[in-house]
Amino acid sequence: MAVGVAQAVLAWPVLTTGAGAMSAPVHMARETGAWNLALAAAFLAVAAGPRLAAGALPFLGSFAALLLPVTLVDLAAGHVHAERAVAHLLLAGTVLVCSVAWRARRRRAVGAFAGRRVPA
Template identity: 40%
Template structure:
C-alpha cells in the first residue's frame, strides 16, 4: 500500500467516513510505516484541538447579582402592619356606628339620621376592608389610591365648609383622621412595594458605571421587548383541494 492511499484512508477514518481500502490493510501499513503513524497521530491531535476547546473564562458576578436582589419583604412589614391597624380601627368605627354610637351629626333626627348613619357605616366598613386587603396584598393599594384620594379631597372641602357653619362636631372631624392616615400609608406601601418589584439583571436596574453586554436581553430597547407580535394572515386565495 502506498502512503498516499493509507493517509487518505486514515483521514476518512478520523472524519468517520468510509475508508477507500479495507481497515485491516491500513492497520498493517501503519505497523510498518513510521511516517504514516506520525501523520495519524498529528491528525488525531489536530482533530481534538478543533473539536474540543477549553471553556472561556467567565467573570464572577455573584456579588453584582446579590446586590440587585430586592430587599427581603420582612423589611417592609412595618408599614403594612401600621396600615392593618388603621384598617382595624376603621372597622371598629363602623361597628360602633352600627351599634348606635353617636355619629356627631347635630340638627338631624328621625329616619334621615338612621339612613345617613347606615351610609357612613357601610362606607367606613368598606374603607377598612380595603385598607386591610391592601395591607395583606400590597398590589391592591394602587387600585384604592384614586378612589380614596378623591374621597379625602372632597371630604376636606366639605368639612371645611361644615366647620365654618358649625354643622359638625370636633369628634366627628377627629374620626376622619383614620382615613387620612390610611391614605398616607397606602402611598407608602405602594411605593415600597413598587420599589421592591425591580427585576435584577435588567438595564433599568443598573447602577452608574455598570454596563450589560450588547448581546444580552437586558440591553435590548424597551420598545423591542414590548413590541406586539404580528399575527400571520392566512392566504385569501387558499381553497381546499377537491
C-alpha cells in the same frame, strides 16, 4: 392594619344600630356606617396584600381628597363638632397606602432596571 381596625371599630356601631352619626336618620347613618366599613376593608386588604395598594388609591384618594375640604368648611361653619371631624383623621391611612404603592412601584422599577422582574 391598625388604621383598618380603627376604622372598622368606628363604623360597626353606626352600621348595626344607626346611632352615632350625629342627628342623621337611621338609614342615612347606616349608609355612613357601610361606607366607613368599606374604607376599613380597603385598608385591611392593603395591609394583608400590599400589592393591592395601587388599586385601592382611586377609591381612597378620591374620598380623602373630597372629604378634607368638606370637613374643613363644615368645621369652620360649625356644622360638625371637632370630635366627629377627628374620626376622619383615619383617612391618614390613605397616605400610608400611597407610600406602600410608591415603594412597590420603586421596587418594580429597580428590578426592571437590573434586568429582572421583582414580584410585587
